[in-house]
Amino acid sequence: MPELYNFLMERLALYHNLEYDSGEDKNPRLIFYNENDEEVKVVPVKKMKADEISSLLDSLGFYKRSQKGEEVPEEFKHFPLNAPRDEL
Template sequence: MWLPLLLFGLFQPLLGYEINWEKLEKMARGKVELNRLKEVKAFVQEDIPLYHNLEMKHIPGADPELVLISSHYEELERIPLTEMKRNEINQLLSDLGFYKKESNDAPVPPEFQMAPAKTIKQETPVVEEGKVKEVEDNREEL
């Protein structure tokens, strides 16, 4: 009798919001819009500064939302945070690929600089070593 209730309780956060991965392929940034809720407020004040590429935008009277944005600043999706607890929001951001630093001033590893954006094919041509050196030499002459 208790086992099904316990299992349901453990998997409840996973059932709370289903991520549409197809819609989020171009995601590069996110922002949280906040009202006054204790769990969300604690997340905003203590956890948001630790996340790379996540910023807070305060809109008075608005319900808190996580707004997922592409690298071209196109809105991809809005996820309501009103009913979520702090640990559920952190788990959601982790699932989405946001990098969380150990402290505010901790550096972000190079492989996470563009997180949560997916790997983008290199659009600029690779410059040969000799040509790069020529450009550097020209700069020194100026």
């Protein structure tokens, strides 16, 4: 899973409202929750390339900082804005 490792080391910190749980799961996946903390979507990422994971997050409206440590603008602080609320 070198691509997943690459994403975690190089890109994860750029995304706002994205967390990583380092459990011993052999089938890593992205789990999306709605505003009520209910699971609404699961995407397996074991075979995805780092660019594919980034593209998925971008398409769902996750705010991506241009560099680590950059402040997130106030209008982007609440979950992905491009995603319909009933889906994410």
